[in-house]
Amino acid sequence: MKGYVHSLQSMGTVDGPGVRAVLFTEGCPLRCAYCHNPDTWEMKEESLISAEEIAGKIIRLYPYIKNGGVTFSGGEPCMQSEFLYEVALKLKEKKLHIALDTSGCILDDSTKKLLSVTDMVLLDVKMTSEEDYKKHTGGSFTETMSFLSYLDEKGIEVRIRHVVVPGINDSEEDIIKLKEILSPYSCITKTELLPFRTLCLEKYENMGIDFPLRDTPQLGSERLKELQSLL
Numbered sequence: 001m002k003g004y005v006h007s008l009q010s011m012g013t014v015d016g017p018g019v020r021a022v023l024f025t026e027g028c029p030l031r032c033a034y035c036h037n038p039d040t041w042e043m044k045e046e047s048l049i050s051a052e053e054i055a056g057k058i059i060r061l062y063p064y065i066k067n068g069g070v071t072f073s074g075g076e077p078c079m080q081s082e083f084l085y086e087v088a089l090k091l092k093e094k095k096l097h098i099a100l101d102t103s104g105c106i107l108d109d110s111t112k113k114l115l116s117v118t119d120m121v122l123l124d125v126k127m128t129s130e131e132d133y134k135k136h137t138g139g140s141f142t143e144t145m146s147f148l149s150y151l152d153e154k155g156i157e158v159r160i161r162h163v164v165v166p167g168i169n170d171s172e173e174d175i176i177k178l179k180e181i182l183s184p185y186s187c188i189t190k191t192e193l194l195p196f197r198t199l200c201l202e203k204y205e206n207m208g209i210d211f212p213l214r215d216t217p218q219l220g221s222e223r224l225k226e227l228q229s230l231l
């Protein structure tokens with residue numbers, strides 16, 4: 001089976017435990033206002049590659065990633081769950097740790113299959129209400145929470161990664177609400193806040209599309225620490 005792959009990063013250190021290969025897939029049904037990877041939104045014919053070929057490329061990195069693993073990211077990797085399931089089966093033959101970096105917006109049978117071979121999910125819940133989620137991502141908060149409930153039921157380890165954007169979800173009330181929403185889920189082992197950055201501006205300009213948060217300030221590291229301490 002073939003899938004749409006944007007790129008393969010060989011020595012990732014921030015997308016899951018240890019040194020990892022990070023496979024960025026193409027295609028995403030959301031349009032987050034602060035998205036850093038608008039170049040992954042569309043699936044492009046020229047990006048097609050077979051599961052066998054991409055798994056082979058990843059396995060060549062084995063000496064570097066054997067103590068870390070592989071992370072499927074995007075875009076939204078769950079748009080191509082069948083393809084990633086095939087890739088994952090080949091990686092599992094090498095006993096590689098598999099993490100899935102997702103917004104949790106797709107929980108169909110294919111995604112459930114992919115989750116059956118996933119060791120850890122890096123879940124970005126993005127907002128804390130249906131209204132804000134719809135407004136800033138175009139998707140549904142309820143779907144993300146259903147995804148989280150499924151992970152809890154299956155006992156799959158989850159690390160929450162939450163981008164904090166000034167003026168959108170950066171108040172102390174927002175973070176306290178996030179903590180309350182997440183507290184019933186014992187599958188969550190870590191909740192990490194990530195600062196909004198504008199480094200992606202050039203990508204938007206090159207693609208000729210407007211970056212809606214062009215005038216939003218970046219989140220400072222001191223403020224991030226203050227908010228993180230609330231969790």
Ligand code: SF4
Nearest residue numbers: 028030031032035075
């Ligand atoms: S889910 Fe990720 S890739 Fe998709 S629009 Fe949001 S930030 Fe971008």
